[in-house]
Amino acid sequence: MNMQTPIKVPFTRYLSADGTLHTNLPDWAADASHLRKILQQLYHDMVLARVLDTRSVALQRTGRMGTYASCLGQEAIGAAIGLAMQPDDLFVPYYRDLAAQLRRGVRPVETLLYWGGDERGNAYRDCAGDFPNCVPIATQCCHAAGAATAFRVRGERHVVVCTLGDGATSRGDFLEALNLAGVWQLPLVFVICNNQWAISVPRALQSAAPTLAQKAVGAGLPGEQVDGNDALAVYDRVSAAIQRARDGKGATLIEALTYRLGDHTTADDANRYRPQAELKAAWEREPLGRLRSFLVARGDWGEWQEKSLYREVEQQVATAVEEYLATPPEPASAMFDSLYAELPAALQAQRDAAIARAARLDGGAAS
Amino acid sequence: MNMQTPIKVPFTRYLSADGTLHTNLPDWAADASHLRKILQQLYHDMVLARVLDTRSVALQRTGRMGTYASCLGQEAIGAAIGLAMQPDDLFVPYYRDLAAQLRRGVRPVETLLYWGGDERGNAYRDCAGDFPNCVPIATQCCHAAGAATAFRVRGERHVVVCTLGDGATSRGDFLEALNLAGVWQLPLVFVICNNQWAISVPRALQSAAPTLAQKAVGAGLPGEQVDGNDALAVYDRVSAAIQRARDGKGATLIEALTYRLGDHTTADDANRYRPQAELKAAWEREPLGRLRSFLVARGDWGEWQEKSLYREVEQQVATAVEEYLATPPEPASAMFDSLYAELPAALQAQRDAAIARAARLDGGAAS
């Protein structure tokens, strides 16, 4: 008995790193035109995220945005989640979920404003219910459990999807919420974006568990692994987990294996702690090229489509960047105006003081 | 894949509820005189705990002690832990570990003082290193991980044993510490005293995991179950886990299955939420009678031994109760005198005020 309790964790991959078929496609993929739609949609969403992400890093580098956490390399997970969810479902992100958020209706200008240090970036105009990015690691997992409970209480058949990183799996917030999801059989899907690093801490130092998916075992719910750089596989598994949750069968934990191709954030320098060779090898498994090759091989994608897609996406991003750069900051009073539903009388004087200070700092420009 | 990842958790029991042999004894038990010593020692410690526990409840009922958490029914776990540990090992208890603590050198008068609302009950005279009872559920698990790390840092081959309840397994403190114990391979043994209830919350509402031992799977360390009312089985498994930890092979999670035969505390009335029948059935599996029958059947125990043991133990407890009741309270100044190693000047005036208030309240009796 003096060794780890042995356990078998399911793993799913359809597309190999080179984009060839790794194993038979799932049954639902038999309908070629349906599959084409899905694949093209996933690819579109990944490209949009990649382009906006690249542009965001550039804006930070040129001093026009704040510290930015890139999703480079994780686009497949986001795209798959975004496509697998229904509009009335609820997405509880961590902070590398660009592809999912864009599909859910968050506008590029909003993600730019958020990383540009403007709360209005969380006031999603076209995505009323989703939760904003969550900075305190793993805390969103408890919020997701609460949101799922709310659906249950109201008898609504909606599902909550919550993402987190590999480092986040070490935190009580995730482990407590996972346990609740199991015992309350919540309509909830946790997707761990295991990009192998938590800033400088490698996956191996987070846990001795050979997989993170097996954290589900202690919570009494199913856990599985999926190739997080295979958009098709992630879409398939997340869809299945969402369906299971919608059918009242309870929560699922999915560990999506991917890799953080960028620095942790623009404030980080991964060369301090990460072997170049590892990074180089990871680029070989990168998700966009893999899906493109598969699409091309199926005759579902070609040069001109690629060109026009990029043309369209670059345009969309350029417009968003313009709007972002043209957006004036909020007045100082904004820090009081959504603090409470109604500003308590006790805070009125402070609000006035803030306005006065701003007027001074901005040279008379009152607000 | 839509069901719980299947897993096999080891379970150990040697003595059946009626005290007959459930399965072959472990190899080390081949030496009959050694086994006799072990069994008699375990029985002695269980009886001492039972008698002191019963007396403590009586003291509370008669207004001579505060709220008390009885260990009734869990004596086998405590006795086994106490006997399996070496003096230089470190015990990190929760609050139903009377049998273990007494074996470790905590004096009955100290446990009485503690439950009697006197900090001196934690100033163990003959048990310098062990941690005191821990009230905030599961927080002791992190302390245990830290204490085990300290042994590792100093290169000492000592082991930390930490107990917790079934309810405590839902808390992040336990789950985070368990994960650390796995990834740092700490010399640490966690023993879950699964007495089936967390105040009014039954085990089934804490987690959907069929066993609590399998929480080890997500932390990458071995987990196993043992019959917590079979002192011999607990002693065998805890000893093995301690040996494993001492040999540098890392931590183990042991779930000891037992039952809370009393109310949660003297402030609780379990009849509000617990079926009588369940309690009645649990008494059938009670640990003292089981071990006594086994001892008697082996010819290792008889009437006169039973009598003299109780006479000795009753005497020992009576003496402790006398000492407890005869102990005057600390002076008011005590609340300042071990707050810091040296009282900061800023607190001197408050200390004087406390002494003055006490003098008033006690009618002139200054301190």
Place this chain on the structure above:
Amino acid sequence: MSVSAHLPGNDPYHGQELTLVDAVNLALDHEMASDPTVVLLGEDIGTNGGVFRATVNLREKYGCKRVMDTPLAETLIAGTAVGMAMNGLRPVAEIQFMGFIYATFEHLVSHASRIRNRTRGRLSCPLVLRAPFGGGIHAPEHHSESTEAMLAHIPGLRVVVPSSPQRAYGLLRSAIRDPDPVVFLEPKRIYRAGKHALQHEYDYLPLDTCFTLREGDDVTLVTWGALVVETLAAANLLAEQGVSAEVIDVASLKPLDMDTILASVERTGRCVIVHEAARSHGVGAEISAQIAERGLLSLRAPVERVTGFDTPMPYFRNERYYLPDATDIVAAALRTLEAGA
């Protein structure tokens, strides 16, 4: 929702005399009856009705979907309540004792108090976090905490402390209907201190005003929670000595209604602040500071603070050495009178 919302039955508590904890239970009952989005969660709140019986019978009445016994995890309780509140419910979470509230702080400080601000009003967090607090009941360690000051410092929160059955009922109903997060601290020492009949006109009490419990001209006594009882007793003792003391129950520690307090001190020129929490950086400090900063000229004597010590609450055998009582309050009041004579 409007304050005049229909109550189940046309006088649900007619005649009933209630203790403070009964009033808490009734407020929960009435809000659950009038608003299906109100749900309860916590440890032992269901079958057991709460270790202080604050939620007794509510599981039977509203079902386990709306009265949820959680696993034993405070961080989870707070974080789940935040998620519920962000998704359309009005959760009322119970932390069994304030001594176990610290694990909820991250969700209170970093989320509950900021959701509305963070999303510029797109989302909100109308939750109530209830916890019995304070000492004096001979409980084990961690069961006697009064760390309300830590919560009162957090922007975006409301911190409310009732001190009578009526205020427990009226403030809790308002807290549940408030669109923002409220920490509701219940003085367990007076959970059953006395019974009172409730009055309809106070079904919903405001969350941002103090309550003047007794009027007086010579000195203002400011307090909250269980020490309201000691302070009223002190006012009686002072009256016997011909000193007329005004007694103010702060009730809402955040936001703080200094206008009522300052207006009183304007008149009396003397103030004694009474709280059970540790003295340094307690809520009394903010009140004392504002009185001096804004009322300096009207002050006839330095403000006095009668508080707990800067030590943990001693184990219960010596608890009484820690707790301020009426005698301490009277002494402080007399000092302000001498100083300002």
Place this chain on the structure above:
Amino acid sequence: MSVSAHLPGNDPYHGQELTLVDAVNLALDHEMASDPTVVLLGEDIGTNGGVFRATVNLREKYGCKRVMDTPLAETLIAGTAVGMAMNGLRPVAEIQFMGFIYATFEHLVSHASRIRNRTRGRLSCPLVLRAPFGGGIHAPEHHSESTEAMLAHIPGLRVVVPSSPQRAYGLLRSAIRDPDPVVFLEPKRIYRAGKHALQHEYDYLPLDTCFTLREGDDVTLVTWGALVVETLAAANLLAEQGVSAEVIDVASLKPLDMDTILASVERTGRCVIVHEAARSHGVGAEISAQIAERGLLSLRAPVERVTGFDTPMPYFRNERYYLPDATDIVAAALRTLEAGA
């Protein structure tokens, strides 16, 4: 250990000019060199040397047994440090940003601060919990917190805030050697604000006294952390207007050295307290209250508080609207002079 304990090498920092964060690193280095029981734990403190490089090179120098990269779990970091300290080590734990410190509160409030008292001295908890705090570096949400008041309220803790390389070095070494738990909050905005050479006589600075950084007769400016810089700037501006300001760096927020502050206000009769944290129930409240309560007669004007607002720190685009600056301090000082004229 004695303050004159031998340092590795006979003048390890001779000539070196250090920033505040360099000084933190050097203090850790020297304490680890002189005491094998000193260990470090936290997130990214090993190979990466900490996100602010406060622990850089220490893993290489002292090995991964004494410089431990933990899993991502703050409750665990604090709780593990408590267990280490209770079992003979002197752990120095890093919380990457104060915005993530709340998960450690239960271990600080319910354990670290009470172990010695709970066991009547049988066990103790000599840990240091380090965290960079404060705003002004254009960081994302939760990276600009100043909630030191919540910690200063906790009996049994020490809360220390350095504001120069020398004080960072001398106070951190004393904190590590202190037999009780110390929360050490580092003003990250001035981590690299300037370089200074250290002086041996200040290797160990006392943990319970304020530092008077500039003497003056007309008004006392009391502050700590990054705002010490703004406050000294304000003192210069005031000097240009012929106002002589005394500047006190409180440095140790708990226990609070009111004697130094009161002695100064006795002379000047005027006081401005400056902090970045939210105003209500901030540390400024306790200082202001005590000045009024104990120094009332010598006060010539109401105490002024120049503080952050009772709101979360705005996202960085509007951060500057939140942060008090020299102009605000000067204005407040002049108000006290007018009032007291």
